Amino acid sequence: MTELVDVVLGGTFHAAVLFLVAAGLQLVFGVQKIVNLACGSFYALGAYFGITAVGLAIKLGMPPVLFLPVLVVAGLVIGLVGLPIERVLRTIYRRDESYQLLITFGFLLMFQDVFRYLWGATPRTMDNVYLAYGSAQFLGVRVPTYNLLVIAASLAIAVGLGLFLERTKIGRIVRATAENRDMAEGLGVNASKIFALVFTVGCMLGTVGGALVVPSSAASLDMAVELVVESFAVVVIGGLGSMRGALVGALVVGLMRAAAISLVPEMEMLSVYLVVVLVLIVRPAGLFGKAAA
Amino acid sequence: MLDLSNLKVDIEGSRILNGIGLSVAAGELVCLVGRNGAGKTTTFRSIMGYRRARSGSISFEGADLTKLPTWRIAQRGIGFSPEESEVYTDLTVAENLELSTWTRPTGRAATARIEEAYTVFPKLRQYLARGGGQLSGGERKMVSIARALTLDPKLLLLDEPFEGLSPAIIPLIAEGIGSIRAMGKGVLMAESNVHHIPDYVDRIYVLERGEMMFSGTLAQAHRDRDVMRVIAGQIEVVS
Numbered sequence: 001m002t003e004l005v006d007v008v009l010g011g012t013f014h015a016a017v018l019f020l021v022a023a024g025l026q027l028v029f030g031v032q033k034i035v036n037l038a039c040g041s042f043y044a045l046g047a048y049f050g051i052t053a054v055g056l057a058i059k060l061g062m063p064p065v066l067f068l069p070v071l072v073v074a075g076l077v078i079g080l081v082g083l084p085i086e087r088v089l090r091t092i093y094r095r096d097e098s099y100q101l102l103i104t105f106g107f108l109l110m111f112q113d114v115f116r117y118l119w120g121a122t123p124r125t126m127d128n129v130y131l132a133y134g135s136a137q138f139l140g141v142r143v144p145t146y147n148l149l150v151i152a153a154s155l156a157i158a159v160g161l162g163l164f165l166e167r168t169k170i171g172r173i174v175r176a177t178a179e180n181r182d183m184a185e186g187l188g189v190n191a192s193k194i195f196a197l198v199f200t201v202g203c204m205l206g207t208v209g210g211a212l213v214v215p216s217s218a219a220s221l222d223m224a225v226e227l228v229v230e231s232f233a234v235v236v237i238g239g240l241g242s243m244r245g246a247l248v249g250a251l252v253v254g255l256m257r258a259a260a261i262s263l264v265p266e267m268e269m270l271s272v273y274l275v276v277v278l279v280l281i282v283r284p285a286g287l288f289g290k291a292a293a
Numbered sequence: 294m295l296d297l298s299n300l301k302v303d304i305e306g307s308r309i310l311n312g313i314g315l316s317v318a319a320g321e322l323v324c325l326v327g328r329n330g331a332g333k334t335t336t337f338r339s340i341m342g343y344r345r346a347r348s349g350s351i352s353f354e355g356a357d358l359t360k361l362p363t364w365r366i367a368q369r370g371i372g373f374s375p376e377e378s379e380v381y382t383d384l385t386v387a388e389n390l391e392l393s394t395w396t397r398p399t400g401r402a403a404t405a406r407i408e409e410a411y412t413v414f415p416k417l418r419q420y421l422a423r424g425g426g427q428l429s430g431g432e433r434k435m436v437s438i439a440r441a442l443t444l445d446p447k448l449l450l451l452d453e454p455f456e457g458l459s460p461a462i463i464p465l466i467a468e469g470i471g472s473i474r475a476m477g478k479g480v481l482m483a484e485s486n487v488h489h490i491p492d493y494v495d496r497i498y499v500l501e502r503g504e505m506m507f508s509g510t511l512a513q514a515h516r517d518r519d520v521m522r523v524i525a526g527q528i529e530v531v532s
Contacts, residue, residue, distance in 0.1 A: 169395045175383050176392055183379040186341055187444060188367035188396035 005141045007258045013147040013216070015254025016154035020209030021227055022234040022246040023161060024202035030241040031178040031198045032093060037104040040228035041111035042079070042203050046210025047219035048119045049078040051126050053211075064132030068149055071129075071215070075208030082203025086196050093195075108224060115221055123220035130215045150212045157205070158247060165243070174198060229269075230257075233276050239289025248287055294319045294479050295340070295371075295448055300349035302332075302339050309335045311503040312349065317448060317481050322474040324490050325483045326514075326524050327500035333483040334376060336500070337452045341373050342366045353448070368397055372441030376452040376483075378433040380440070382426030386417065389425055389436050393444035401445055409476070410439035413469045431462035435469065442473060449473060451482040455489045467491045487514075487524040499524055 025039045053074035054067050062070065085107065092099050133146040165171040177184040177194045185191050210223075217223075233253050238245025253272050260271040279286060295317040302310040310332050317323045327333050338344045340351055342363040351358045358366050367373065372393070381389050390410055394403035411418055414435040420428065428436065434454060441449050454470065455463050471493055474480050484490050490497065490511060499507035499520050507520045514520045 172384060172388055172392065173395060176381050179381050179383045180379055182343060182363070183375070183381075185363040186343075186367055186373045186375070187393050187440065188364050190362075190364045 002139075002141050003262065005139045007262050008255065009138065009141065009143050009147065010261075011255035011258030012151055012251070013254075014257060015250040016151045017209045017213045018227075018230055018234055018254055019154055019247055019250035020157060020205045020212070022231045022238070022250055023158070023243060024205035024209075025231055025235060026238075026241055026243055026246045027161075027205070028199055028202040029235075030243075031174060032089075032195055034089060034093070034100045034104065035097070035240075036202070037101060037228055038085070038107035038111065039202070039206050039231060040224035040226075041108050042082070042206030043210035043213075043227045044115060044219065044221075044224040045078055045081065045111065046075045046207030046212075047214040047223060048115055048124065048210075049207070050074050050211035050214045051119075051124050051219050054126055054129060054215075058128075064129060067129040067132065067215070068146070068153075068212075071211040072153070072208060075211035076204055078211075079200065079204030079207040081207075082200035083196060085203070086199035089199070090192070090195070108228070111224065112221060115224075119219065121221060123218040125218040126215050144216070146215060150216075153212065154209075157208070158243075161205075162243065170197075230272070233272050236276050236286060237279050239286025242286070242288035245286055245288035294354055295481065296350070296352045297336070297340070298350050300336075300339065300351060301347040302335055302344055303347050304335065304344070308347075309503055310339065313500065313503070313505045315481075315498055315505065315508075317479045319447065319479050320474065320477045321495045322470070322480045322482070322491075322493065324494045324497045324511075325481060325500060326487060326490065326497050327483075327485065328523065329485055331485075331500045332503045333485070333500055334452055337373070337375075337450050337481075337483060340366070340450060341371070364396075367444065370397075370445070370447040372444040372446035372449045374434075374437040374441040374449070374451045374454065376456060378430075378437035380425040380428065380433045380436045382424060384425055385421065386423050386425060386428070386436055387421040389440050390417075390443050393440055397444050399445040403443075406443045406445050410442050413442060413472050414439050414465070416465070431458045431466070434458060434462075434466060438466070438469060438473075442478075446478065448479040448481065451480065453483050453485065455484065455486070463489065485524075487521070 021039055021043050025036055028034055028036045050071045053070055057067060057070045089103065092103055130144060130146050133144065135142045136145045136148060165175060173189055174194055177189055177191050181191050230253055234246060234249035237252050238249025252275060256271045256275055257268055260268045297313060297315040299312045299314060300310055301308065301312050325333050325336060335344060339346055342358065342361055346359050353369055353371065390407055394406055417435055417439055420432065438451060438454060454466050470480060470482065471491065492511065494511055496509065497511055497514055498505055499514065501523050507514060507517060
C-alpha cells in the first residue's frame with residue numbers, strides 16, 4: 001500500500017512539472033502551429049536560472065521558506081526570453097513545418113552551449129530548499145512537503161490557464177486567433193501581439209516548470225533533451241494542441257514512469273513509449289486530439 | 294468614403310484585377326456583380342489588406358489603405374464578412390458577436406452595439422449559447438454579418454452573402470442588409486447571381502475577368518445587353 005502511494009505521489013510530482021512544459025508546447029502549437037522543440041531548453045533555462053536566483057536569495061539572507069516563491073518569480077522573469085525568440089520565429093510562421101522544426105531544434109542546440117558557457121558542464125544541485133520544507137505524512141507515507149507544494153502550484157497554474165483561455169476577453173481572442181488567424185485580423189486583432197504573448201506565456205510555463213523541479217533533482221545539460229522526449233510522449237498521448245490532453249498525458253507519463261522505476265527501473269522509458277505506440281495505433285489523434293486535425 | 298482607383302492585383306504571377314475603380318459613399322449600398330472567378334473576392338481581400346496591390350490605390354475616408362496591415366484596416370471601421378462566413382466554432386454565438394466589441398472599442402457601449410445586431414437579425418437571440426459549429430449555413434451567415442456589424446464599422450464588406458443559402462433564408466439576410474443600410478452605414482456586397490441582387494441597391498458594378506465593365510443603377514444594367522449576357526448567364530436576357 002505504502003509503495004503504491006509512493007508511486008502515485010512520485011508520479012504525480014513528475015507529472016506536475018511535465019504538465020507545465022507540455023502545456024507551453026500545446027499552447028504554442030495551438031496558436032502558432034509551431035512544434036517548439038526548444039521547450040526543453042526553456043525548462044533547463046528555468047532550472048539553471050532558479051539555482052542562480054536561490055543562490056542570490058541566500059546571499060541576501062532570505063529565509064528558506066521564501067525559496068519556492070523566489071523560484072516561481074525567477075521562472076517568470078527568465079521566461080521573458082520568449083519575447084526575443086518569438087521575434088525570430090515570426091519569420092517562419094508561414095513556412096513549411098520542417099523549417100520550423102529545424103529552427104527550434106537549432107535553438108535547443110544553441111541553448112546547450114549557452115548553459116555550458118554560463119553554468120558549466122557539471123550538473124548543479126540545490127538540496128537546501130528541498131530540506132528546508134521538511135516532509136509531511138500523507139496516507140502513511142512520508143513525502144517531501146516541497147513535492148506537495150509543486151503539485152499544488154502546477155494545479156493552480158492549470159486552473160488559472162484554463163480560466164484565462166475560457167473566461168477572459170484576451171483568452172477568447174487567443175482562441176479565435178488560434179482557430180482562424182486571418183479572420184481575427186479582419187476583426188481588428190493584432191495577431192503579432194497575440195503571438196508574442198502566447199509564445200512568452202508558453203515559454204514561462206517551461207521556465208517555471210524547470211525552476212520548480214530543480215530543488216528535487218539537478219540542473220544539467222541533459223535535462224533539455226530528456227524533457228523534450230518526455231513532452232512528446234505527453235503530447236502524443238494527450239493529443240496535439242489540447243490543454244486537457246497535456247494534463248492527462250502528463251499524468252499517464254508521470255505515473256507510468258514512477259511505476260516502472262519502482263518495479264523495473266531499466267524499463268522507465270520503454271513503459272512510457274509502449275503507451276505512446278499503443279495510442280498511435282489505436283487513437284492516432286491522441287486522447288483529446290481533434291481527429292484528422 | 295471608399296475609393297479604389299486603377300487597382301491592379303496579381304496572384305502568383307497572373308493578373309486578377311486589371312486596373313479597376315470603384316467607390317462607395319457613406320450610407321450607400323453598392324453591389325459588385327460578376328461571375329465566379331471574375332475577381333470579386335480578390336477585390337474584397339485587397340481592400341482588407343490580405344492581398345497586396347501591384348499598383349493603384351485603395352483609400353478609405355481619404356487615408357491610403359494599401360500599406361496597412363489587415364487589423365489596422367479593420368480598426369479604421371471596415372467590417373468584413375467573408376464568403377465562407379468563418380464563424381468561430383470554438384466560441385459561442387454570443388462570444389463571436391462580442392469579439393468585435395473587444396477588439397475595437399468605440400465611443401458606443403458594447404451592449405448597444407450587440408443590441409443593434411439583434412435588431413438586424415432577431416433570430417440570433419435564439420442561439421446565443423450555441424457553439425459556432427452547431428449552426429446551419431444561413432445561421433452562420435447571420436452571425437458573420439452581425440459580427441462585422443458589432444465592430445461598429447462605417448462600411449461593411451459582405452462577400453456573397455446569399456451564396457449557398459436555402460431560398461427560405463435569403464429574404465431574411467436581404468432584409469438584414471437593408472436595415473444595416475438604413476442605419477446609415479455604407480455597404481459593399483458581392484454577388485454572382487443578378488437575380489439575388491436586392492432591388493433597393495443604390496448602384497451596381499459589374500466585374501468581368503478583372504475589369505470593370507459596367508457601373509450604374511440596377512435598372513440601367515437590366516437594359517444593357519452585354520451586361521446581362523455576363524451576369525444573367527443563360528437564364529434569361531431582359532430586354
